[in-house]
Amino acid sequence: MDSAIFEIFKQYTKRYAELTESDFEKIEPVGIYRKLRKGQYMLQEGETWKYHAFIASGCLRTFSVDEKGNEHIVGFAISNWWAGDLESLKSNKPSKFNIDAVNDSEVILFPDRAYNKLVTELPSFHKMVITIHDRSFMASQRRILSYISHSAEEKYLAFLEMYPGFADIIPKNMIASFLGITRETLSRIRQVRDNQ
Amino acid sequence: MDSAIFEIFKQYTKRYAELTESDFEKIEPVGIYRKLRKGQYMLQEGETWKYHAFIASGCLRTFSVDEKGNEHIVGFAISNWWAGDLESLKSNKPSKFNIDAVNDSEVILFPDRAYNKLVTELPSFHKMVITIHDRSFMASQRRILSYISHSAEEKYLAFLEMYPGFADIIPKNMIASFLGITRETLSRIRQVRDNQ
DNA sequence: CGATTCTTTGAAAACAGTCAATCTGTGTGG
């Protein structure tokens, strides 16, 4: 049910801004409500991304594939997060990334044009968007610091702390890819830790 | 001369927005004009950051110091870039980072409150700020991808490509710290490349 | 010039990646 999905979004907004019922009446019809089955793609490399995607349930991953065919996961998005390729959106060029569903998921796609209209017309929505932006930038800064200063094991421990709940729903090989280490190395790190 | 520094800022804005002379008249008096000598600190760990700093000339670095006393450089900012600690600014909490001058530098500090006032009052300034935000987020995403998918040598080559000009003005040991490798490893990478 | 900082080099040790085999749990079709 779309309205159930939108309800999750409404709850989410309360963290960042006080939107009125009249605001929500303008926002709701703009959204495109999608269910994604595990493995299904939301964006494929080469397509141009046009949305702002809110994840209501499940989990998506954003990854690129290198020349050798290896996948590199640049980000996960679980419920109450956003996903998309800002670079493709802003430049209007084909994306270098893929986004697919790690688990069965429900998302709301806000087309960029309508989304920007909401930003202009609804000050609370605008405020929320800026806050979310700031927070994702800070999150990526923390992640960079983790990568340049930590060993494989420390990165994994930092991951468990920074994204509690992720480790339970995301396969280990994807976590390894996110951390920039091999699944074998992650497996060995976990083995040592569990024996303690 | 402060006006010479502001002139650099004026030129810079043209990339992102069309600000009028009347806009600039509002912006100029808000800025605090500072010269930093090599090694001088703009922000020290523990202080709360309150500004948006535009780099007119020179180069700054943002770094944290871990328990072992090792410095980890999370970012450089050369002329026509911005520096600061968004996390401290937004949370109003003491910063975990230091920012100091790699070379003699000139910066304009825009106090957060006055900066936000400019954002509200000048639509062009607002537009520019959003664009800059988006661009720094995209830059950090690219950097993350580089870290999870590249070897030490590939990271260095990607660095040379992504930040042309940086390698000439920044000491090698700092580049190594930025890349998350040791100065010895960077030295060996460069040795091999120069012999080709 | 002397002091400091930055860079390079060498050898050994630690760390992480590769390749190949095996194990585990899940789900599907006969």
Added chain:
DNA sequence: CCACACAGATTGACTGTTTTCAAAGAATCG
């Protein structure tokens, strides 16, 4: 219900990369 296939996770042996530690060589600055 069983057998099988498949994806995910683990293990072992080996290889390659990066760090560490120690020393020495440039470069820069007062």
